[in-house]
Amino acid sequence: xxxxxxxxxxxxxxxxxxxxxxxxxxxxxxxxxxxxxxxxxxxxxxxxxxxxxxxxxxxxxxxxxxxxxxxxxxxxxxxxxxxxxxxxxxxxxxxxxxxxxxxxxxxxxxxxxxxxxxxxxxxxxxxxxxxxxxxxxxxxxxxxxxxxxxxxxxxxxxxxxxxxxxxxxxxxxxxxxxxxxxxxxxxxxxxxxxxxxxxxxxxxxxxxxxxxxxxxxxxxxxxxxxxxxxxxxxxxxxxxxxxxxxxxxxxxxxxxxxxxxxxxxxxxxxxxxxxxxxxxxxxxxxxxxxxxxxxxxxxxxxxxxxxxxxxxxxxxxxxxxxxxxxxxxxxxxxxxxxx
Amino acid sequence: xxxxxxxxxxxxxxxxxxxxxxxxxxxxxxxxxxxxxxxxxxxxxxxxxxxxxxxxxxxxxxxxxxxxxxxxxxxxxxxxxxxxxxxxxxxxxxxxxxxxxxxxxxxxxxxxxxxxxxxxxxxxxxxxxxxxxxxxxxxxxxxxxxxxxxxxxxxxxxxxxxxxxxxxxxxxxxxxxxxxxxxxxxxxxxxxxxxxxxxxxxxxxxxxxxxxxxxxxxxxxxxxxxxxxxxxxxxxxxxxxxxxxxxxxxxxxxxxxxxxxxxxxxxxxxxxxxxxxxxxxxxxxxxxxxxxxxxxxxxxxxxxxxxxxxxxxxxxxxxxxxxx
Numbered sequence: 001x002x003x004x005x006x007x008x009x010x011x012x013x014x015x016x017x018x019x020x021x022x023x024x025x026x027x028x029x030x031x032x033x034x035x036x037x038x039x040x041x042x043x044x045x046x047x048x049x050x051x052x053x054x055x056x057x058x059x060x061x062x063x064x065x066x067x068x069x070x071x072x073x074x075x076x077x078x079x080x081x082x083x084x085x086x087x088x089x090x091x092x093x094x095x096x097x098x099x100x101x102x103x104x105x106x107x108x109x110x111x112x113x114x115x116x117x118x119x120x121x122x123x124x125x126x127x128x129x130x131x132x133x134x135x136x137x138x139x140x141x142x143x144x145x146x147x148x149x150x151x152x153x154x155x156x157x158x159x160x161x162x163x164x165x166x167x168x169x170x171x172x173x174x175x176x177x178x179x180x181x182x183x184x185x186x187x188x189x190x191x192x193x194x195x196x197x198x199x200x201x202x203x204x205x206x207x208x209x210x211x212x213x214x215x216x217x218x219x220x221x222x223x224x225x226x227x228x229x230x231x232x233x234x235x236x237x238x239x240x241x242x243x244x245x246x247x248x249x250x251x252x253x254x255x256x257x258x259x260x261x262x263x264x265x266x267x268x269x270x271x272x273x274x275x276x277x278x279x280x281x282x283x284x285x286x287x288x289x290x291x292x293x294x295x296x297x298x299x300x301x302x303x304x305x306x307x308x309x310x311x312x313x314x315x316x317x318x319x320x321x322x323x324x325x326x327x328x329x330x331x332x333x334x335x336x337x338x339x
Numbered sequence: 340x341x342x343x344x345x346x347x348x349x350x351x352x353x354x355x356x357x358x359x360x361x362x363x364x365x366x367x368x369x370x371x372x373x374x375x376x377x378x379x380x381x382x383x384x385x386x387x388x389x390x391x392x393x394x395x396x397x398x399x400x401x402x403x404x405x406x407x408x409x410x411x412x413x414x415x416x417x418x419x420x421x422x423x424x425x426x427x428x429x430x431x432x433x434x435x436x437x438x439x440x441x442x443x444x445x446x447x448x449x450x451x452x453x454x455x456x457x458x459x460x461x462x463x464x465x466x467x468x469x470x471x472x473x474x475x476x477x478x479x480x481x482x483x484x485x486x487x488x489x490x491x492x493x494x495x496x497x498x499x500x501x502x503x504x505x506x507x508x509x510x511x512x513x514x515x516x517x518x519x520x521x522x523x524x525x526x527x528x529x530x531x532x533x534x535x536x537x538x539x540x541x542x543x544x545x546x547x548x549x550x551x552x553x554x555x556x557x558x559x560x561x562x563x564x565x566x567x568x569x570x571x572x573x574x575x576x577x578x579x580x581x582x583x584x585x586x587x588x589x590x591x592x593x594x595x596x597x598x599x600x601x602x603x604x605x606x607x608x609x610x611x612x613x614x615x616x617x618x619x620x621x622x623x624x625x626x627x628x629x630x631x632x633x634x635x636x637x638x639x640x641x642x643x644x645x646x647x648x649x650x651x652x653x654x655x656x657x658x659x660x661x662x663x
Contacts, residue, residue: 052385052386052404055404055427056425056426056427056444057427057444058444058445058464060463060464060482062482062503062504062522063502063503064503064522064523065502065503065504065521065522065523065525073522075464075466075482075504075506075522076464078522079429079466080427083367083386083388083404083427083429086351086353086367086652087350087351087367087368087386114522115544115545116545
């Protein structure tokens with residue numbers, strides 16, 4: 001039995017006040033989708049459903065005592081997850097709702113950094129709800145709204161009925177500028193198909209790549225991408241109030257002896273500025289594709305599958321973050337290529 | 340030869356104790372089983388999260404997901420002691436004179452024997468709670484340290500600071516030291532007389548089980564492939580001294596420890612369900628139970644040191660008779 005089968009999937013739901021999180025949670029709790037969810041919320045308040053598996057928990061962000069400034073975890077989640085998983089069989093999956101202003105990173109890192117949590121659960125996806133009408137305003141007054149989008153695997157662009165088609169296109173372009181790799185779903189009244197939100201396997205590297213043949217190909221395959229940029233360049237967005245940038249890198253086959261020390265150094269030095277990173281790497285003399293992902297300084301990688309006949313042995317890497325030196329990343333990345 | 344009388348239940352055992360020499364097993368679903376002329380069961384919490392043995396009052400105190408605190412007596416009587424609303428109660432402790440303490444969210448509560456409840460608000464979550472052995476005093480483990488309260492008076496609390504998340508607390512039996520478990524793989528301690536720090540680190544895993552030896556001379560801990568036993572005989576505790584490593588195994592981690600009531604011997608439970616006992620003086624080991632289905636989560640000796648009650652994460656519990 002593989003570990004992945006026994007680990008309970010966890011979906012993290014972020015989004016500003018008024019973005020429709022509660023409506024979506026109520027749907028997850030009440031719709032007949034054949035799965036039972038335990039839901040961890042900050043306040044019972046608005047959820048009108050009485051359910052034993054709704055747990056109220058105070059967001060406790062704990063810095064780890066290891067000298068790493070970005071190594072933070074949600075202490076309360078460690079406790080709640082431990083309690084919930086002592087009685088498996090009550091539920092199939094867990095949803096964590098964060099407060100509107102929450103930084104999604106500590107939640108995600110909890111599922112990588114705590115051994116107990118990691119052995120029993122796995123992060124399935126980070127879903128950001130975005131209010132199409134108010135996003136431009138949110139971006140003006142907070143860094144958190146942008147972080148939530150930048151960090152997400154799935155963005156639910158909600159309340160599309162409250163904006164004109166032109167406004168919607170502009171908002172979507174903004175979301176895409178902040179996060180070139182997220183899946184975007186347009187919806188009204190949080191009416192997104194739950195299959196697009198739950199059980200995504202977005203942090204399961206192998207599955208994320210298999211489910212999305214265009215993984216890391218945002219530019220080429222459109223994804224409604226409206227700003228234009230080259231592959232090797234950073235694109236601090238032309239869109240106003242966006243401070244997150246993404247750096248997409250592309251190169252040939254890598255020398256593993258150069259690449260691993262390089263990525264380790266980059267994540268050590270630039271970790272605080274890196275929100276997410278994702279990549280598919282081709283190593284010289286390696287028949288398998290290597291996939292990797294990271295959150296700040298935490299990085300994980302694994303062989304995914306053999307390169308197919310005729311498939312181009314190409315390495316691709318995307319960083320989403322702030323204050324990234326795109327030119328230096330590109331040069332040092334290319335320097336890791338095999339001779 | 341030691342013999343094991345098994346009790347197999349479906350579920351996760353959180354606590355295994357003796358009340359009046361009767362073995363009790365408290366499970367995560369809130370059911371409390373006992374072996375008293377046959378297998379009997381009572382229901383306490385709707386979802387059990389934490390327990391405390393109140394040896395003086397001869398009762399087991401339980402708290403959990405239903406926001407309630409119960410006491411279970413040796414005859415199986417269940418009594419609701421307190422309720423904290425809809426929040427989970429994640430820590431509980433039993434103190435002198437029938438007092439109990441419990442933590443829910445950012446509040447710690449002390450309930451006195453007469454039913455009066457006093458509440459203490461904290462800026463961050465109450466992660467762990469412990470009573471001092473003498474006097475009406477509690478310690479609350481929290482982010483960046485611990486807070487000492489004197490619930491019987493209105494005095495100001497004492498703050499003990501140490502960076503990092505502290506998840507549990509225990510006083511030494513003489514009341515001289517406070518030791519906390521941490522989110523990191525370490526223990527931290529304070530000498531209460533002068534606030535001196537004690538760092539006990541080097542564990543490969545989180546420490547979840549602590550047990551003071553007879554007269555509080557040693558503190559045994561889990562979190563490593565051996566029971567790590569720190570010397571507390573000196574006035575500065577274990578500082579500058581190496582701990583004992585007892586029952587070292589290459590292929591398993593210690594998950595639970597319990598010191599013998601009168602001798603310098605510790606019962607050690609492992610993540611594969613094995614239980615053995617080891618003597619401090621010569622590190623001699625006796626196998627008490629072969630590996631089972633899951634990690635040992637609870638261990639306790641009876642008053643004579645003749646029997647051990649144990650529980651596991653997979654519900655294969657039992658009573659070990661040392662003499663057989």
